Amino acid sequence: MSDKTIGDSLREQGISRRGFLKFCATTASLLALPPAMIPQIAYALENTPRQSVIWLSFQECTGCTESLTRSHAPTIEGLIFDHISLDYHHTLQAAAGSAAERAREEAMKKNHGKYLLIVDGSIPTGNPGYSTIAGISNLDMLKEVAAGAAAIVAIGTCAAFGGLPKAAPNPTGAMSVSDLITDKPIINVPGCPPIPIVMTAVIAHFITFGKLPQLDNLNRPMAFYGQNIHDRCYRRPFYEKGLFANTFDDEGAKKGWCLYKLGCKGPTTYNACATTKWNDGVSFPIESGHGCLGCSEPQFWDGGSFYKPLSVPTIKVHDVMAYTAIAGAAVGLTVGGLNAMKKTNAVKQHETVTIDDLERK
Amino acid sequence: MHINQILNHSNAPIAPLLNEICHALEKLLLYHENTLIDLHSLPFSPHDITQLVEFLGKGEVEAYLYALGKSIFWETNFAGVWWIEHYNSEESLINRTIEIAYCPSILQAQTEDIQLGKQQLQQLIKSFQ
Secondary structure, three states: OOOOEHHHHHHHOOOOHHHHHHHHHHHHHHOOOOHHHHHHHHHHHHHOEOOEEEEEEOEOOOHHHHHHHOOOOOOHHHHHHHOOEEEEEOOOOOOOHHHHHHHHHHHHHHOOOOEEEEEEOEEEOOOHHHOEEOOEEHHHHHHHHHHOEEEEEEEHHHHHHOHHHHOOOOOOOEEOHHHHOOOOOEEEEOOOOOOHHHHHHHHHHHHHHOOOOOEOOOOOEHHHHOOEHHHHOOOHHHHHOOOEOOOOOOHHHHOOOEOHHHOOOHHHOEOOHHHHOEOOOOEOHHHHOOOOOOOOOOOHHHOOOOOOOOOOEOOOHHHHHHHHHHHHHHHOOOHHHHHHHHHHHHHHHEOOOOHHHHHHO | OOHHHHHHHOOOOHHHHHHHHHHHHHHHHHHOOOEEEEHHHOOOOHHHHHHHHHHHOOOOOEEEEEOOOEEEEEEOOOOOEEEEEEEOOOOOEEEEEEEEOOOOHHHOOOHHHHHHHHHHHHHHHHHHO
16 A cells, blocks of 8 residues: 555645545545534545555456546546546556456555455456456456455346346356355445446545445445435436336327336435436436446346336236226226226225245246 | 525425525534534435525635545525535545535644645745745
8 A cells, every 4th residue: 555645645736725624525525424524524534544455357347447437527526536546447447468467466465454355347257268368367366356355346237136147047157256256345336337436436435434435235335325315316206106118109108207117226226326427427328318227236137128118017007907897887887986996996906026036026 | 586486396305405505504503513414315306406596696705626636615695504515636626515514624724734834835935035
């Protein structure tokens, strides 16, 4: 780790104390920490040496790195990344071949037990030759580097849950980091890709408090994955009113109604897209007119059609309505009355199913 | 716009927010304690924000800070209630807060900057002698 603190680096760049406090206030807001914590963040960032980070990329598409490096500078992401010591990242570093591997080995030796390991991509456990770096299999490299890490951040759905490489029939025997490493604190930051600010906020939290933030049952940071997309979606009021788009170009779609019937996975997906948004805060998939795919959830590739609604009535409501109309006329009951009764039954039979349930059916 | 009109046409938690501001003003008067409310984490649509800004209005003071991008501060029609927007150097909004204070804490000169300024001034005076 470099002896220089983040505070030193900011001052060298001529950033005033006010600028630094602005930076800390934004970081606290991102981490969903109460504003009363701002002084603590300021103190820690001012006095902590630059954190050594080793980044390993395995079976991945580089989308996670793209997500991070394409964020607009100098945002919080930029500032944090300027002020950590990224000692190894084989896509971003200038060194190549044996020089690059030497840099990794040196950083591991110098900061043993203290460095933060970031992993993107899943790890093939079938033939080790499916993915190697400098002739070392992904599995061997993960085990070697994880041994000396203070904590591990599994960035992206591939590293967190196996992701696309693990999708059936999983030809490479892909596994997630937590499937293979069990003796280190691991934080999952899933998403395909994850929101850049989530990645950097996790790093900021680690630097500030020396430990990982509060996690959910899938080891995801609660500050970002504590609520589902549906609960934070600006289209949620249309769901409550029963106003849905039925096709991508009908009146409902044009009016911005709820995309639930078009297969939106918002209700079962925990992520911060609806509040943090994408592309420098421009929008998020639902705001652009497409349902959520559920990319931050395990097995999202094998969860059935992206366009099938999550919850479907067990009987076809429209057919029931038609039969009701005929039956109503035949037995002399009012159609409205029967419709209401059948509707109540349909509502009763309306069961909520999860992605796992859909898979079983 | 009248508050009832805003509350009737909005899905956002505007009423609880106004109550929180009211409690924070009480705290400021009694204990001289500032409160910062982070609007980023509340589910407000851009339309809700516009309505809230309209309702709170603009009071007598407006200030700008140029540090890591621009920040805008204005006192609302309710004295002691400040609307604060922080932008990055690409003019994208990165944080929006309401601070209940006599003066927003970040606007005051900071001790570290004063110390640095004093040193620089002393050096300048020395160079004249």
